[in-house]
Amino acid sequence: MWSEAPPVAIHAPGNPILADGRSYSTDPAPVVVGDTLWILAGRDEAAPDVDDFIMNEWQALATKDPASGDWTHYPAIARPEAVFAWAEPGRAYAGQIVQGRDGRFWLYAPVLQKADQSKDRFAIGVAVADAPNGPWTDAHPAGPIISQAVPEPNTIQNIDPTVLIDDDGRVYIYWGTFGRLRGLELAADMVTPKGPEQTITGLDGFFEAPWLMKRKGVYYLLYAGNKVGTDCTPALYHACIAYGTATSPLGPWTYRGVILKPVSSTTSHAGAVEFKGRWWLAYHTADAIGGGHFRRSVAIDPMAFDDKVSPPTILPVIPTRRPAPPPPPSRDIAGRATATASNVSIPVRYWIKALNDGIVRPTPLPPDLWAAEPGPTQQWLEYRFDKPVTLDGARMRFWADPSAGVAAPKAWRMEYWNDGWTPVRDPRGFGTGVDAFQSARFAPVTTRCVRAVFETAGAGVAVQEWEVLAPKVQPVRVSTSIAPPCDAKP
Known part of the structure; x- marks a missing residue:
């Protein structure tokens, strides 16, 4: 009762x-x-x-x-x-x-x-x-x-x-x-x-x-x-x-x-x-x-x-939050980056800002994901930083929905900008499971732009979170500006 x-x-x-x-x-x-x-x-x-x-x-x-x-x-x-x-x-x-x-x-x-x-x-x-x-x-x-x-x-x-x-x-x-x-x-x-x-x-x-x-x-x-x-x-x-x-x-x-x-x-x-x-x-x-x-x-x-x-x-209402302690230092510096993708304009049910918001949900809704529709056999994601950063790893959280034709990629790799897109050296890991983060390691690179390239065999691909890792933990910072393309002229 x-x-x-x-x-x-x-x-x-x-x-x-x-x-x-x-x-x-x-x-x-x-x-x-x-x-x-x-x-x-x-x-x-x-x-x-x-x-x-x-x-x-x-x-x-x-x-x-x-x-x-x-x-x-x-x-x-x-x-x-x-x-x-x-x-x-x-x-x-x-x-x-x-x-x-x-x-x-x-x-x-x-x-x-x-x-x-x-x-x-x-x-x-x-x-x-x-x-x-x-x-x-x-x-x-x-x-x-x-x-x-x-x-x-x-x-x-x-x-x-x-x-x-x-x-x-x-x-x-x-x-x-x-x-x-x-x-x-x-x-x-x-x-x-x-x-x-x-x-x-x-x-x-x-x-x-x-x-x-x-x-x-x-x-x-x-x-x-x-x-x-x-x-x-x-x-x-x-x-x-x-x-x-x-x-x-x-x-x-x-x-x-x-x-x-x-x-x-x-x-x-x-x-x-x-x-x-x-x-x-x-x-x-x-x-x-x-x-x-x-x-x-x-x-x-x-x-x-x-x-x-x-x-x-x-007048516009600005949401406020209660005070909170700063997040602990982390190797993940994706939050400092601007994200873009090969399929811009992205289908409106997905949201590219979900890639580096630090949130992973057990059962995500479409706005918790970046996704590309079935069709192209290759897709990519890109992070652009305001200034050069050093990276030696990444973690990728894939998502799949067979009813929507979205599956984990056949394979994926990472590239960095060095007066052109260059494969990372000594790549290890790069798994394609969908039930947990997939870790990747490589020799350190210093760059302002990094890409994840997916081989899809024509299926759609979706990512809930893409972390990029510095060699050492750093204070967590979130970008408030839009970084320009790496091939932009000074």
Whole structure:
């Protein structure tokens, strides 16, 4: 039998708020209650090697001052099946709490219907409580207020609800994902649809995670954007937080730009709120200990507006991290290099910056890899350094997916720039397994550019991490500039 866990006082000297890997938090939805800022969050419970959203319950965080780092963690405040008799356990996806004009708290939650014939069984239920941490009671026991069957048939996945109670007391709800966004007005009872569903357009690159808010008479809608090749995101699986504005709660909407660049998790989900005269943006990352794309953690940073223009724009939010000790010295100096490859422009589902980010995942997603499609029998990767470095080894972590035609190469070798590409001397190792790093050694070379060349027999090839090793350990440094080609004229 599920029951609410007791609250725990924590101190977070920076982001993420919960960082030690004992509890992961995601999909933050902030709400102000008197002198306290609350954040509703889901809980990620996937094992490190599981690529799936294992989310069985919601939790909450509360503070009287986000800048202080002092929070109260409510580890479990609700489970789908405990609140909604018509819901299955699990899939406690992104919801939102708002305080109604009656003083009570209303939880809008996407859950799976346990007895439904819809193609997609996600639906949005509403629960009510006297406190933001519950206990919660189903406010509409007859079933969800939004699904593929109600209030009118639709074919979208009905998740990610966001709700605004306007200054005149009228209530509006938005929801949607996979590029399809809907909105409608709710009656004063907070549950009854009032008017038809509206298809929302005008929000460039909308993917999911809408957040509706109002400031100084202007309506803002924040969302996770996924427009590849723009200022939003470099890779298909990444998302930025973008926004649009409108002069009425159901639009029409005008796209205004990006406020949060892609974070360390492939998904991005944000909520914004004014608290004690200052605006804050809550979002999630993969930055906690043991974190990942399915083990995310809530962060929060100040958000500011430029009121010199009309409508006021939201200024870019710069993510911050809690202080951390410097990484230990290492022979791997790949982080100092700029990476490039034979297949530029790289397919948008992969990301070349994954090569030297120092992260290896048990089950990587495409943005955790560089990859080349099947076809050419030879491919190469290249690291360019700002100044000459000395190397005598490397480690390569290959990845394979037979269903995508991607396999380990038949063989690989390394070359260095010496007024032309020259094979390394005395090469040893250079294995081609995919279950562990493959080590390579060679006689020391001093150069500004080094290549890994793959013989593929026409199959695709993918690499999660490519380390290049100096003869002795050195302080870890990360390049902040783009190194020029080695054949560039001085």
